[in-house]
Amino acid sequence: MIPPLGPCAPFNQTVARLQDSTACGPVSGSTPLDDGLKLHADPALQAGGRWRSPAGRLLELDLETAGPGEWVGLHLDLGPLDLLPFRYAGLACRSAAAGHEVIRPCLRAGLPGGGLSDCFFPRHLLARAEPSDHMDTLHLPSCPHLPLDAEWFELVLFLPPRSCRLELHDLRLFFL
Numbered sequence: 001m002i003p004p005l006g007p008c009a010p011f012n013q014t015v016a017r018l019q020d021s022t023a024c025g026p027v028s029g030s031t032p033l034d035d036g037l038k039l040h041a042d043p044a045l046q047a048g049g050r051w052r053s054p055a056g057r058l059l060e061l062d063l064e065t066a067g068p069g070e071w072v073g074l075h076l077d078l079g080p081l082d083l084l085p086f087r088y089a090g091l092a093c094r095s096a097a098a099g100h101e102v103i104r105p106c107l108r109a110g111l112p113g114g115g116l117s118d119c120f121f122p123r124h125l126l127a128r129a130e131p132s133d134h135m136d137t138l139h140l141p142s143c144p145h146l147p148l149d150a151e152w153f154e155l156v157l158f159l160p161p162r163s164c165r166l167e168l169h170d171l172r173l174f175f176l
Contacts, residue, residue, distance in 0.1 A: 008173040011036070011078050011155070015058055015171055024052035027063060036077035045069030045161060058168040065163050074157040078173075083148040086175040089138045091155070093172075097127035098165035104158040107138055109150035118156070119143040125157075127166055137176075 018034045025031070027049040031039040034053075039061070041047035046066035053059055063072065083089070091105050103125040109117045125134045140148060155173060159166065 008078065008081075008175060011076060011173055014076075018053050019056060019058055019170070021053050022055055024050065027051055027061070033059065036079075038075045038077075039072070040075055041065075041072045042069035042161060045072065047072065049163075056169075058171055059166075061159075061164075061166045061168075063159070063162075063164050063166070065161070069161050072159040072161050074159060074168075076155040076157075076171075078153040078155060080151060081153050083140060083153070083175065086148075087140055088176040089140060090174040090176065091121060091134075091136050091138075091172070092170075092174070093125060093134045094131055094169040095125065095127040095134065096129065096131040096167040096169065098129070101127045101160050101164055101166055103127060103160075103166075105136065106156045106158060107143075107146065108154045108156050109146050110152035110154075111147065112151065117145050117147065117150075119146040131167070131169055 014034060014036050027047055029041050029043050029047055033039060033051060044067050047063060049062045049064040051059060051061045089107055105121040105125060106118045111117055119138060121136045121138050123136045
């Protein structure tokens with residue numbers, strides 16, 4: 001196997017490690033899935049359900065909600081990165097869902113003093129019954145509110161804030 005290179009190498013290694021595991025567990029309002037990978041849900045949703053990471057897949061999520069809420073996010077820690085030399089942040093994903101589900105990918109930067117800034121990728125990811133691929137890039141110079149030398153970064157996949165079944169077969173980041 002070719003070792004992953006570049007600033008997203010630790011993230012892609014975390015994804016590969018989870019794909020090689022058989023981890024599973026219950027879902028709650030804040031659910032750690034692996035080092036650097038967490039599911040956070042609006043407490044009003046009263047989130048429950050199960051998640052698992054069968055061999056060869058990143059995540060299968062059976063999300064159950066009992067209340068109205070605004071957000072569910074799969075947070076993937078990228079840590080401190082120096083993105084100043086890069087013009088594009090890219091995302092490649094293979095997914096499936098029980099029905100048609102829309103996922104909104106976002107690059108989040110940590111600001112001094114505890115604030116944050118989000119920059120959403122231009123295209124929504126559509127998960128459907130048949131596994132499908134999604135690729136998108138974010139033109140970093142077009143995101144003036146996103147500091148490229150932020151204290152920390154994370155990729156957030158905003159999931160539907162309701163009961164659903166999603167599968168993430170693979171997920172990779174790249175910077176150009």
